[in-house]
Amino acid sequence: LMGEIDNPDQRIAEDARHFVDILFAFVQDCTWAMIAVLSFSMVLLQISPSVCFGVIGYALFCTIFASCFFGPAILRLQNILVQQ
Helix, strand or coil: CCCCCCCHHHHHHHHHHHHHHHHHHHHHHHHHHHHHHHHHHHHHHHHCHHHHHHHHHHHHHHHHHHHHHHHHHHHHHHHHHHHC
16 A cells, blocks of 8 residues: 555455455466466376376375375464464
8 A cells, every 4th residue: 555544445445456456366376377287287198198197196195295294283383373
């Protein structure tokens, strides 16, 4: 914000505009990421299906491992920060 906004309705409108801008950027980034992953997966699948499925399996395994290994510690830290 450039200056102070005294009108509560104007503050709500500014917050809503900011939220929509952030949400739109997030959805756009997610969409482009999915398009990139799908296009590279199709190319990799045509080159070598076994490598493509190996990469997918590796990514799933690492995601599950990281969630199980780091997840509880992150949740504990988050609860500590929220309680402060």
